[in-house]
Amino acid sequence: MKYSKGDVVKFKLESGEVQKGDIRYIEKTHRGEVLYINSFNRWAYKIPEKRVISRIKK
Numbered sequence: 001m002k003y004s005k006g007d008v009v010k011f012k013l014e015s016g017e018v019q020k021g022d023i024r025y026i027e028k029t030h031r032g033e034v035l036y037i038n039s040f041n042r043w044a045y046k047i048p049e050k051r052v053i054s055r056i057k058k
Helices: none
Strands: 010-012 020-028 033-041 046-047 052-056
Touching: 010 033, 020 046
Parallel strands: none
Antiparallel strands: 010 020, 010 052, 020 033, 033 046
16 A cells, blocks of 8 residues: 555554554665654654554544
8 A cells, every 4th residue: 555744544563562643754665665653652663564554534
């Protein structure tokens, strides 16, 4: 699924915890896309696109 800056998404951390946040930056690499997400709990995450569960409607 393609994502863009400003999309609100639900994603899974390595610990298995599920977070919600908005995409701030998308980096394209040879392995795929890496998303930089500002979570609603005030943390910032750098995660691969495959860990995104779904897009949330605003």
